[in-house]
Amino acid sequence: MKKLVLLICLVLSVGTTMAQSNFEKGMTKGIEMLKASKTAEDFVATANHFERIASVENNNWVPVYWNAYTYLIAGMNVKKESQQDEMYDKAMSLLESIENSKIERSEYLTLKGYIMLMKISVSPMSRAPQGTPAAMGLLTEAQNVNPKNPRPFYVMGQNTFYTPSFFGGGKDKAKPLLANAVELYKVESPSDSFMPKWGRGRAESLLKECE
Amino acid sequence: MKKYLTIIILFLTVQANAQSSLKGKVNSGKELLVGANVFIKNTYDGGSTNSNGEFKFSTTEKGVVVLVVTCIGYELYEKQIDLNAKEITLNISLIEKPNELNTVTITAGTFESGADIKKAMILSSLDIATTAGAEADIYSAIQTLPGAQAANQEEGLFVRGGAASETKTLFDGLWVQKPFMNDMPNVSQRGRFSAFEFKGTTFSSGAYSAQYGQALSSVLILDSKDLADNTTSDIGVMTAGLTAGYTKRFKNSSMNVNASYFNLKPSNTVVPQNLDWLEDPNSISLGGNYRVKTSQTGILKIFNSTTQNKMKLRRENLDPINTKMLIDNDDRTSYTNITYQEYLNDDWKLNIGYAMNLQENVFKLDTNVLNRNDYLHQARIGVNGYINKKLQAKFGVESLNQWKEEKYNNFRNRFEEKLSAGYAEFDYYFTYKVVLRAGARAEYSQKLNQFAIVPRISVAYKQNKLHQYSVAYGQFVQSPVDGYMMLANNIKFEQAEHYLANYQFQTEKYILRVEAYRKNYTDLVRENSINNTYTNNGNGYAQGFDIFWRDRKTIKRGDYWISYSYLDTKRIFRDYPTLARPTFAATHTFNIVYKEYIPKIQTQIAATYTFASGRTYRNPNATEFLSNYTKAYHNLSINASYLTSIKSHFTVLFLSIGNVFGIENEFGYEYSNDGSRRRAIEPNAPRSIFIGIFISIGDDNVLN
Known part of the structure; x- marks a missing residue:
């Protein structure tokens, strides 16, 4: 019996360690992709990568935050005003979805302000x-x-x-x-x-x- | 050891064997989609589509899984797939999500302007404020849109063959009885409200919503701004006067007080005048507003503007010759508007409003005195919202009470009117590409003792992001003008019927709009001046088409629009003996408006050129009524705004010149009683020059 419990514990812990390492691997890859991204297409592919991580890691604000940040940068790399708006809006809705998570308040406010400024830059006059x-x-x-x-x-x-x-x-x-x-x-x-x-x-x- | 190795190798092979590879394309039904996210649900396994719409990835998952595809602007796609096959090829079509750009909106007859470009507005609020020749006057800017004609010699908007009285101005849904500064015969005037007061302006040139009534031709809908963003003081010094304003922002409310004094004496002295002014037009205005957020979603707004206008001039009489007439006008107007909006729940919004118009006017012609007093109150209550996802509705009732009196020397006339109205209107979205709007409006006039129900209907089809087609039909009733209301008994509502067909092409930087229309007028009031009788047996028609083109791309940093209107109209009304083209209707009207911001010199420049073909005028010597035409109208106006800062306060230096080339324009002729002598009705001055400096002192400097 004891052995069985130990085994279960072991399996579980191995499972969690593996999940963690999956997350870490995924995040590390995402941040590397972000650094390597040059075109809007690259940035969207990176954002998609973070989206996939976020879809698995429920209640973790980290991939959602990076997903939002990547869309912000993607928006700066497209030319069409309507696409810029789409991407900034996407970034904003992602960010707002983690407002009540464990994200540090200062970081949340900074990214929100940054997205707003980029929204303004699409049509500064109005x-x-x-x-x-x-x-x-x-x-x-x-x-x-x-x-x-x-x-x-x-x-x-x-x-x-x-x-x-x-x-x-x-x-x-x-x-x-x-x-x-x-x-x-x-x-x-x-x-x-x-x-x-x-x-x-x-x-x-x-x-x-x-x- | 060997054993272990075999196991490891075996394990690895199993792993490798377990991998399935997925590839394919994602499209929107029309085009390939770039940047779509294709992945296996609840895993990290997935990929993005490249510029050819292709994706490729592998997964170690097995069996039946859910494939998810997401893409900005498209509905979520989910599909069960079996991963037993080693290689899976998929061709996926996503469904476009309705958004502001691809969803149909009612556009027939409507020009909307607002703060946000996202709503695919044709003009922004700023466009209205910066149009050359308009100088932040909403009406002058609207005159550059197709369908509207330059009024020039009178106040008001002439829309598609309609008289100025057929256009109503609405401030947050409530009438503005006197939207202009002053009314003087043959002198055009500015609107009373600054373009900067409003977050949005909607100009409808026909077949508009059942929400609005008592306008046979057109409505101009002004939506006031919400809470001010910050505390500022504004000062303006102009050749024409001074303005000062103070705005204070509190946490959940804002207030503004402002005052202005205008006097055209300095500019009238410099610029040669066609009129002999004894007292140059001058005005004192006081105003203010208070806006408070009553909850997360509710807002209460209170607005007042009170103005006194004066002017005095001497004009040469046509009869008897070599005599002059003294014209003296003193005008006081006060407008108050109170509105309250709140969401009743997620889907329904309540609007309540009250407006009060007070006007007192003393008009003297030599020793004759005309006193006019006009008091008008209006209240409305309405709700609008969603019955379900596809069906939107608006309902409301309004009530209006007008009391007007005129005393000419010892003669006195007055009338009192109580007008009640109700409306219901539904927007049904068959899909997000097809919308039907159907509504009806009921009006009851106590003075006319008449009840009328009029239908409005329109259909719009958005083929895709670029092309939209609409048709619209509407019936309209309006009480006859105040003069007839006062003098005539047994008259009825005047009526009009509109048919519109509209095509709109819109990309991010270009807009093309073409609209054709036909209007039938019936029951127009006719007067028989010999025996002073009034009947409703006048009628008429107007038909034509409008073209609007705007291009924000071709010229770098430049932006221009062109509008052209063709109008064919005739009517028999008022004292017209026969069916004739009215004096306010030019056949061809053409505008070109250009704007450019030059960052190097921090200056925005703008130019507007207006052309209108000749209008008819009354010539007592002609055999046929209204058969003579004035010469065509030309006007080129320019302006420049230089943006700078004085002691770190945002400052605008503004210069504008109206009718740069001083082209002599005429709007008609006045004749002596025997018809032997005449004179042209002209603008006050061939040119107008306006210089101003506006300083904005922010207490909360944006960046500090």
């Missing part, structure tokens, strides 16, 4: 007046919730960088935000390799352009 204050509000909240998170500073800095100076943007105003983001990236120690960790390289190169 969307910016309403959308920009709302998106900036989310990023500010993200900074307040976790002042050590570099990403809300980077996203806000990037947006400021590309906003014309008469609308309150420009390199001068972007510089302190980006500099702060770069400092924070340096000391960031992701507890887990699948946690949000994007933005560092871009923040550094934008900061250089501000000099």
